[in-house]
Amino acid sequence: MRRVVVSGLGIVSSIGNNANEVQASLHDARSGISFSDSFAEHGFRCQVWGAPTLDPAALIDRRAMRFLSQGAAWNHVAMDQAIVDAGLGENDITNERTGIV
Numbered sequence: 799m800r801r802v803v804v805s806g807l808g809i810v811s812s813i814g815n816n817a818n819e820v821q822a823s824l825h826d827a828r829s830g831i832s833f834s835d836s837f838a839e840h841g842f843r844c845q846v847w848g849a850p851t852l853d854p855a856a857l858i859d860r861r862a863m864r865f866l867s868q869g870a871a872w873n874h875v876a877m878d879q880a881i882v883d884a885g886l887g888e889n890d891i892t893n894e895r896t897g898i899v
Contacts (some may be wrong), residue, residue: 808876812848818851829851 807817812830813851823830830848837845854871855863857878866874875899881891890896 806880806882808879808881808883810850810852810854810872810876810897812850815852815875817883828889864870 809815809817809820811820812832813823813828814830814874822828831846832848834845834847837847850872852872852875854866854868854875857875858866858871863871879897886896891898
């Protein structure tokens with residue numbers, strides 16, 4: 799069996815855009831679910847959603863942003879947070895034994 803070490807955390811979610819915000823939302827029992835006007839306009843039976851409020855364009859290079867969907871951009875921001883939280887350097891990130899999930 800191989801060992802796994804979780805050394806960094808990054809979160810972009812409907813209840814917060816970083817680990818501290820998510821922890822505070824969980825502690826205060828805040829929901830990130832809200833009514834979606836666009837879902838209602840399209841006649842969807844379910845008209846609620848939980849989307850992050852973060853605008854990733856402010857945090858990601860403009861050229862890279864052209865090739866990312868909104869979900870991929872949120873993942874990119876969470877990945878950057880996890881790398882910083884773990885204290886990983888460029889050599890650590892490019893190491894073939896390093897994985898980011």
